[in-house]
Amino acid sequence: MMGSSGEDALKAIQKVLDPYIRPREEVAQIRRIIALHLDSCVEGASVSAPLALVDATTPASLSHARGLHREYLEALNANIQARNDFKAQCSRPIRQSDQVGSDSGESGPGSIEEHLATIRLERKRGKLDVVQKHLEILMRKPAASKDFMKTEEIFKDSRPLPKVPNELVTALGLDKTATSAHLKDLIDQLEKHVLGTKLLLKREEQLLEQVKSRSTASPETVTDSAKVEALGKTRAELISWIETELGKASGDDLDGGSDEVHRKSRGPTDSLNMDDQLASIKEKYTQYTEARKALLQLVSQQPKPIIKPRTQDQDSQDAVESGPIPTAHLLAPYLEQLLAISREQKGLITQKSHLNNTIMKQVKENCQILDHLADESQLIPAHPMPGAGRVKPGVSDAVPTPQHTEVSGRIKPWVYAADAAKIATLEAVAEKIDEGQIALEASVRTLAEIDVLLGGQQGKQEGDTEGGEDDLWLDEGQQPGNAANTRKHTDKWGGKVNESKTVFDLLDGNLGLLRSEQDPP
Numbered sequence: 001m002m003g004s005s006g007e008d009a010l011k012a013i014q015k016v017l018d019p020y021i022r023p024r025e026e027v028a029q030i031r032r033i034i035a036l037h038l039d040s041c042v043e044g045a046s047v048s049a050p051l052a053l054v055d056a057t058t059p060a061s062l063s064h065a066r067g068l069h070r071e072y073l074e075a076l077n078a079n080i081q082a083r084n085d086f087k088a089q090c091s092r093p094i095r096q097s098d099q100v101g102s103d104s105g106e107s108g109p110g111s112i113e114e115h116l117a118t119i120r121l122e123r124k125r126g127k128l129d130v131v132q133k134h135l136e137i138l139m140r141k142p143a144a145s146k147d148f149m150k151t152e153e154i155f156k157d158s159r160p161l162p163k164v165p166n167e168l169v170t171a172l173g174l175d176k177t178a179t180s181a182h183l184k185d186l187i188d189q190l191e192k193h194v195l196g197t198k199l200l201l202k203r204e205e206q207l208l209e210q211v212k213s214r215s216t217a218s219p220e221t222v223t224d225s226a227k228v229e230a231l232g233k234t235r236a237e238l239i240s241w242i243e244t245e246l247g248k249a250s251g252d253d254l255d256g257g258s259d260e261v262h263r264k265s266r267g268p269t270d271s272l273n274m275d276d277q278l279a280s281i282k283e284k285y286t287q288y289t290e291a292r293k294a295l296l297q298l299v300s301q302q303p304k305p306i307i308k309p310r311t312q313d314q315d316s317q318d319a320v321e322s323g324p325i326p327t328a329h330l331l332a333p334y335l336e337q338l339l340a341i342s343r344e345q346k347g348l349i350t351q352k353s354h355l356n357n358t359i360m361k362q363v364k365e366n367c368q369i370l371d372h373l374a375d376e377s378q379l380i381p382a383h384p385m386p387g388a389g390r391v392k393p394g395v396s397d398a399v400p401t402p403q404h405t406e407v408s409g410r411i412k413p414w415v416y417a418a419d420a421a422k423i424a425t426l427e428a429v430a431e432k433i434d435e436g437q438i439a440l441e442a443s444v445r446t447l448a449e450i451d452v453l454l455g456g457q458q459g460k461q462e463g464d465t466e467g468g469e470d471d472l473w474l475d476e477g478q479q480p481g482n483a484a485n486t487r488k489h490t491d492k493w494g495g496k497v498n499e500s501k502t503v504f505d506l507l508d509g510n511l512g513l514l515r516s517e518q519d520p521p
Contacts, residue, residue, distance in 0.1 A: 037159060041068050090129075224296055231292060235285075242346070246353045281348055288341050295334050363407060370410040383420035385413045 022030070059077040062070055374380055 033162065036162075040159070228289075228293055228296065232289065235288075239345070239349075243349055243353070246349055247356070277348065277352060281345070284341060284344065288338070291334060291337060291341075295331070366407050367410060370407070374410070374413070377414075377417075379417045379421060380413050383417040383424070385416040 057080070059080055060073045062073055062077075065073050
């Protein structure tokens, strides 16, 4: 009740203060507008004192005042003069009464009493006048009026404020309407969720009733082995559900398609890294199952007390006493072990999900880099791998296949293209070597024909010609002085050194003698 009354009081206070509370931007805008208005009224002159707080007893000077300020001060001086005249008129009857009293004081004691009564009344009147004077002074103060804080009364005689831009008003109206529409949408969504939850609850209740009606086994007829098997299946389902939820919680940034891609893209490296952890988890699960079986056996094999014939007094006393002895102390150690094992399993599952997400992200980055390099590569299009048409990255993410989701599947085209390029290069080099060999043989034959035309021996055997082929190439790097040695090396296959034959040796006359004299001995 106290809480509701406090909330009601807060709501009432908030409702009262709502007209006076404005946003910070609106307050700043109002202050700027007021400052501009006052500046226009003062016309740029400096104000040494507040315009509204003036002394109502002394007239104000009009030397530096201009515009509306001057008119206000003139009206104020006129008001002060009128008040002074009123006070002077009020003081005159008092003096006349004094004179009348002094004149009448000369006649008898009755007049004295009247004079005293008049004095009392005058004193009382003076006190009341003082009170009235101070009340009027207080009422003339700005804070005494009821409408002191109302903007309508403050800016009653002032210039009209400049109009607010239509864009600002439209924006404020749109913000309010958008907020109300957003709240309505949220309320509608909440109602839809509540309705869907109720329908789902009714459906689950119907399914539960159907299952109960179909099931024929009673709790008393269920054996321990069936319970163990049911517990094992429940544990497996619970573990799979926990793994799924942890995977969703830690991998919110990855969508469903990328999850399937990364699950299918787990290569042998991931399985090798997880074998040890899976083995340890299986061992702990086995220990957990054995502990549960031992616990069930211990509970089922509790020693039964020997029932002795009891008297009526003992029966009544036992009815008053407590029921069977609790077995919580027997289950406490096993429960602690189960809690420790569950914590370890939860930690292992969390670590496994974290490692899986890290590996998925790394594999995804590697696949993106390989796809980018494959797009810019000129080697893979020149030597494509047969039966491996490359799919674009967007299509491969939507429809994952083993050839395009695994890193090895993206590396195989590079390996195949490199091997194909190497084989093509070797084939091109071999073809060029064959062409060079053919050209070399043709040049050798051409040189032999030239040698014959220049006077070489017609009956030289083909073996001699082939034996001198290499020496012809050696002659290019030798000097002219070694020509005789070269010719001797060429004719070594014939068993003797032949004299060189030139064009002049074929001519008749003594020209051969001249040539022989020039040759060295």
